[in-house]
Amino acid sequence: MTTITLRVKAPPGFAIDGSPLKPATLASMPFATIEHLALRAGDETVAVSDLFDVSRTEAATDSEQAPTLIIEGDARWLIRLGAGMEAGTLHVHGAVGDYAGAQMRGGLLAIDGDAGEFTACEMRGGRLTVSGNCGAFAASARAGEMEGMTGGTLAIGGNAGERLADRMRRGLVLVGGDCADYAASRLVAGTICVAGRVGAHYGYGMRRGTLLLNTAPATLPTTFVDGGRGFDVFWSLFVRSLANEMAPFSRLAPHRLPRRYAGDVAVDGRGEILIPV
Incomplete structure (x- = not known):
């Protein structure tokens, strides 16, 4: 080697x-x-x-x-x-x-x-870990491009800047700290897990995909509605897959379903926000 x-x-x-x-x-x-x-x-x-x-x-x-x-x-x-x-x-x-x-x-x-802005932008595969903080537009698309991250895993130990995973289409993003405004904006698909707090306008324009908020936000976007139940099997498998990824998410309980909200209904979105209880 x-x-x-x-x-x-x-x-x-x-x-x-x-x-x-x-x-x-x-x-x-x-x-x-x-x-x-x-x-x-x-x-x-x-x-x-x-x-x-x-x-x-x-x-x-x-x-x-x-x-x-x-x-x-x-x-x-x-x-x-x-x-x-x-x-x-x-x-x-x-x-x-x-x-x-x-x-x-x-x-x-x-x-x-730490890493600067546009970390893992348009990432296609592999694994990228940042022990510190990331700037704005991590896992997102560059100006003029239609797709952000489409594969792989981005794990941020600290905080993430604005527009995390903007236009993301596939892959996994983990944030051990807080996120600034517009997290998961215009998300097409993929999974984003945030251990800390999120800023304003999270899930803006979200079409599909999953946003897990390990810390309950102060308010819920008005364009998200109750998503109901009936996802027991998904949650159990999802929690097990996250167990070895990052410490804050290893404590999620497979048998304890989170609150689920669907949206962004303003764009006919079918994404989901999960908030453990």
């Missing part, structure tokens, strides 16, 4: 496109090529070795395991890290910038810190 480690030297003072830094891509390169790999910075380019101290290890065992890329240090200036990633493990010991995991298709991207 190949492990490549990039240690941040010093912040460059401007944004750098980190999308070429993919585990499988770098593992196939000679060491010197990695050091001289050019990263975009606006109209200019910067070599990897100008930004990082580079090291590489080859494990004699487990040679068939997917390659690993480790980035050590605060890299808030690094945008689009993990964008389009398809395989391998990318582990960041620090914070990253906007568009982390954008259009990601596979593998694991783990961020031990």
Whole structure:
């Protein structure tokens, strides 16, 4: 197994496109090529070795395991890290910038810190974990695009910004903290679970999908109505699937049905908001 480690030297003072830094891509390169790999910075380019101290290890065992890329240090200036990633493990010991995991298709991207705006936007597969907070538009669509996240899992340990999962169509989003306004706005399908509080206008324009609110909100949107009962089997399976995902959701009881609300009826929506009791 190949492990490549990039240690941040010093912040460059401007944004750098980190999308070429993919585990499988770098593992196939000679060491010197990695050091001289050019990263975009606006109209200019910067070599990897100008930004990082580079090291590489080859494990004699487990040679068939997917390659690993480790980035050590605060890299808030690094945008689009993990964008389009398809395989391998990318582990960041620090914070990253906007568009982390954008259009990601596979593998694991783990961020031990905060992430910027548009994290996991238009994500297609794989798993992305953020131990800290995320900016606005996580798991959503970019301006002009019709679909947000369509697969994979996004797990946010802290808080999420506005428009979480806007236009999301498929996949799973977990938030251990609070969400700002318009969570699950224009949701087409998929599952969103929020352990903390949600801001105003959650579920706005929701068409299908599930929004689980582990903390009861102060008010319910007026365009959601009582969703009735009769979903015992679904709830039991749903709770079991969440048990190992994030600690706040492992305490949900399979035998204790939540309150269920259907909507957004203003758009003829058939989504659901679940609030454990």
